[in-house]
Amino acid sequence: MNKLLITLIASLLAASALANEVAVAPSVSADSLPPLGETWRSENPYRGNPEAVALGQQAYNQACARCHGADASTNAAPAPDLRQLNRFCRRIGDAELKAACLRDNDAYFAKTVRNGKIIVGVTHMPPWQGVLKQELAWAIQTFVEFRAGAGR
Numbered sequence: 317m318n319k320l321l322i323t324l325i326a327s328l329l330a331a332s333a334l335a336n337e338v339a340v341a342p343s344v345s346a347d348s349l350p351p352l353g354e355t356w357r358s359e360n361p362y363r364g365n366p367e368a369v370a371l372g373q374q375a376y377n378q379a380c381a382r383c384h385g386a387d388a389s390t391n392a393a394p395a396p397d398l399r400q401l402n403r404f405c406r407r408i409g410d411a412e413l414k415a416a417c418l419r420d421n422d423a424y425f426a427k428t429v430r431n432g433k434i435i436v437g438v439t440h441m442p443p444w445q446g447v448l449k450q451e452l453a454w455a456i457q458t459f460v461e462f463r464a465g466a467g468r
């Protein structure tokens with residue numbers, strides 16, 4: 317078998333290993349965070365909350381790290397580095413524009429987490445709706461932002 321074929325097969329296997337992943341709920345209690353109910357918010361209600369950072373870190377490491385990288389501190393993982401998500405917002409000086417940018421980013425984060433990323437029938441990321449409590453989803457985003465240097 318030539319090298320090219322081996323590389324091709326290896327990358328197909330790697331892709332299908334990722335595609336077969338299912339969403340498994342982290343075993344982290346969200347009881348110490350203000351409860352949010354069933355209806356998903358479109359904005360992060362916990363931004364900058366230290367308790368959300370701590371719980372978000374645990375939930376992230378259990379549920380997201382295997383694809384997005386341990387402790388949200390590497391850009392060498394197979395899935396995108398989530399610290400990059402709000403980097404454009406962070407650079408905006410105008411407070412109102414920055415808040416609007418973060419709102420858009422929050423809505424994208426929630427939508428992506430709930431629906432997953434299914435592209436032309438291939439599951440790049442499984443949907444988390446019904447698996448991950450929204451309290452933990454926003455806590456995870458709060459942690460990732462803390463790692464990225466925002467919200468401090």
Ligand code: HEC
Binds near residue numbers: 395444
């Ligand atoms: C099975 C692997 C896997 C797991 C587990 C996973 N993701 Fe993902 N995620 C991906 C991949 C792959 C992408 C990129 C999809 C694409 O655009 O091709 C992605 C994309 C995203 C995006 C959009 C990033 C962007 O730059 O647009 C967000 C937000 C996200 N994931 C959040 C999460 C969160 C939060 C968790 C944990 C609750 C999680 N993911 C768990 C694989 C995973």
